[in-house]
Amino acid sequence: MSRSVRAGALLSAVVLLIATVTSCDSSLGAGNGGDGGDPGPSASAGGQKLDWKPCPAPSSNQDSGAGRPPGRDWECATLRAPLDYAHPGADTIGIAMIRAKATDQAHRIGSLIFNFGGPGGSGITTLPAFADDYRTLRTRYDLVSFDPRGVGRSSGVTCLSDRELDAYYASDSTPTTKDEEKSLVERGEQYASACKKNSGKVLPHVGTTNAARDMDLMRQVLGDARLHYFGVSYGTELGGVYAHLFPKNVGRALLDGVVDPASDPVQSALAQAGGFQLALGNYMTACVKTADNCPTEQQIGGLLDRLQKSPVPGGSGRDLTQSLATSGIAQSLYSKDFWDYLTEGVEDAENGDGKILLALGDSMNGRGQDGRYSSLQASLNAVTCADFAQRYTAAEIEGKLPEFRKASSVFGEFMAWSLLQCTGWPVKGEWQTPDVSAKGSAPVLVVGNTGDPATPYEGAHKMAQELGPGVGVEMTYRGEGHGAYDSGNACVKNTVDAYLLEGTVPDSHKICS
Secondary structure (H helix, E strand, C coil), rough: CCHHHHHHHHHHHHHCCCHHHCCCCCCCCCCCCCCCCCCCCCCCCCCCCCEECCCCCCCCCCCCCCCCCCCCEEEEEEEEEECCCCCCCCCCCEEEEECCCCCHHHHHCCEEECCCCCCCCCCHHHHHHHHHHHHHHHHCCEEECCCCCCEEEEECCCCCCHHHHHHHHHHCCCCCHHHHHHHHHHHHHHHHHHHHHHCCCHHHHCCCCHHHHHHHHHHHHHHHCCEEEEECCHHHHHHHHHHHHCCCCCCCCEEEECCCCCCEEEEEEEEEEEEEHHHHHHHHHHHCCCCCCCCCCHHHHHHHHHHCCCCCEEEEEEEHHHHHHHHHHHHHCCHHHHHHHHHHHHHHHHHCCCHHHHHHHHHHEEECEEEEECCHHHHHHHHHHHHHHCCCCHHHHHHHHHHHHHHCCCHHHHHHHHHHCCCCCCCCCCCCCCCCCCCCCCEEEEEEECCCCCCHHHHHHHHHHHHCCCCCEEEEEEEEECCCCCHCCCHHHHHHHHHHHHCCCCCCCECCC
16 A cells, blocks of 8 residues: 555544544422532423434534445434523523434443543544444443533534644644743634634533533433443533533443542643653554664654654645644554554654654644544633633743653643643633542442553543542553553453443453453
8 A cells, every 4th residue: 555545545444543542391399419519400301302313424523534324324413502501591592402212222231421531522423433333332331422512513622723733733843942832822712812813602601510401401311310431531521520510410421531639730731741751662662673664762852853843745735744743643652553654754754754643643733634623622622621721821831841851852842832822811720729629429330451652541540539428430551552441452341341331340450352
């Protein structure tokens, strides 16, 4: 297969990975907070019924991917939820949903609701794409997912135009001079201003707490007494917040590729820098066993330094810059399936051909082959900044650079400067860190992957602790890539399936390898 064909096929294949890896009449009342946190204002189903119909093709503001609609097994509907749960009788927002009915209706348990992370990933696109992985679960569950508020078909956040986003993601994100630093801050301010102009109505209401309230409304409208849940990556944080707000409504819940709920943005960014550095090292160790063209860490660092000054052609009139290459390298570490592309992409870029790394970088940023961007990264920014109250200055980040460089020579500075994403944001954040304590909840299975780059393994232990005694059940997968269930490991799959299908809770601290 030629490199140009492989690069094209690559973009089609990896564009969904980042999501695993990224519109009722209501009244105050329903949704039992039990012994957990106060759920605050919520909404009852109010007799709302979903009008399930064949699904249309994915829209341009969803995660980029195949332009075809899902197969005949899939139906789509729109849930009406309060835009502002403090004023449930006012404006509503449409929450786009998708489902495939259980194949064994006689033994159906209920609905299993998926969130694949981001925040900003489209469940409407992702669940059908990965449905084969969940066919055993589909025997007894209706498989259900959704575009959370501010994502895709659910009033997806929009900020800059596609042309403007090309320039934004290509621009220098690791300044080395005061002028470059000033330019980075100004670009962030312009981005935030564009988000306010184009999506200002929804920005105050796209946080994780409201998404959790939407899930409880969803549970009611679907007719389920308990919420059965499968959360991946950021979806684990959403699941934890749901368990905190509605502990008595939790059924069987899996959290896979787990976010550390006790970490603030700096701690999270440091841990993620270290996680990607660990994954890069694991890739290199594996690569030299099977290939003779494996890059070293020094080679990758040298390539990124050169690209900062002299980008290389990436095809279609675009260049591979340092920022796009760093995103592409990070994207390749989400799964062992893409390690070969990292090897080839780095080699090609050193020889002046940036197509493969650019394709990977585009996937990270939600850019489709047609040049149009999904709401993935805009939604990620909007949800993150609605959640977290911290706002960092350039001077504060400068002071933290040595710590980030120590965590990762390749990704450290990139992760440090990304902390500016909420500086100048037009909406205040809700918390310092999310509360996921869930006293009174049914057991929640928490699975950590020792080689996970995006949600480092330690996060699973912290999540299990924060959920509380008798709630968080920790399980370890000794593997690579982001998440565990879709890794192909039989031990993980069989244990999770037994829990979700039969209610068999594994011994805490079970290890699969």
